Amino acid sequence: ALQALVTDARRTAEPLVALEPERPFRPHLTVARSRSAHGDFLLGRCRSALARGLQGAFVLRDVGLVKSDTLASGAVHTEIARWTLAERS
Template sequence: MRVFVAVDPGAELLAKVGDLLREISPRAPSAKWVEPAGLHITLAFMGEIGEERLPLVIAAAGSVAAFHRPLTLRIEKGGAFGTRRRPRVLWLGVGGAVGALTAIHRDLEQTLSMSTGYVPEDRPFEPHLTLARSRDPRGDPALDACAQAVGSVDFGETRIEEIIVYQSELTPKGARYTALARVPLEGIGTPEPAR
């Protein structure tokens, strides 16, 4: 099974992002657009794992969540990964308590490494919501106009209260995500993270 651990920005915020996607997606018809319901902020991508390892992933998420409190994030200002002329990925940025989210990511990677043999990605953690990907590995020039349209958006704040373990199933219509476990952030006795 293909598994990852993430946080969900919430239904209200996803509805606002959905409105934006309906407005800008016609500008890049060749791109592969993400369904708003599938938007999430990935903390750790496990990839393909044996079903017998799933309880270890859920236990790792639970042990990390026990030490971290809920936090507030802002979804704001987008951009693109890749070159300006041929962007590959269109995204929305994450602000607010990013330091607290980064601490959750770091602790989760460390716990998963010890309990499952997970190998963390060799790049800095940049929390974001992926909106679209180029179908062409060289990039899609049409995504540049979309990047300019999302460059100044501000969807406001969202409260993150749980870590979610997802299964990702690849289908001809795109990835389908199923929540396998939801673990509340508890962090009893720790203060609300600074912004």
């Protein structure tokens, strides 16, 4: 589903803005990040729990387009846009 979203977004944006050359897209959802290259104890525990599988459901209320710049000091994430998909109840 994420790949289809990217394909549709590129198709829609192409007539409006100059896009970077297409790079392979690896669909993913970032759940957590660690600043340490050696990992983080609590993040490791979360990873172990997630590896056993997720159960339940969630409501996706909005989607954000985030630009990532990798610098020597670490990644800098800048929100470009946000779209509301479902109103909060």
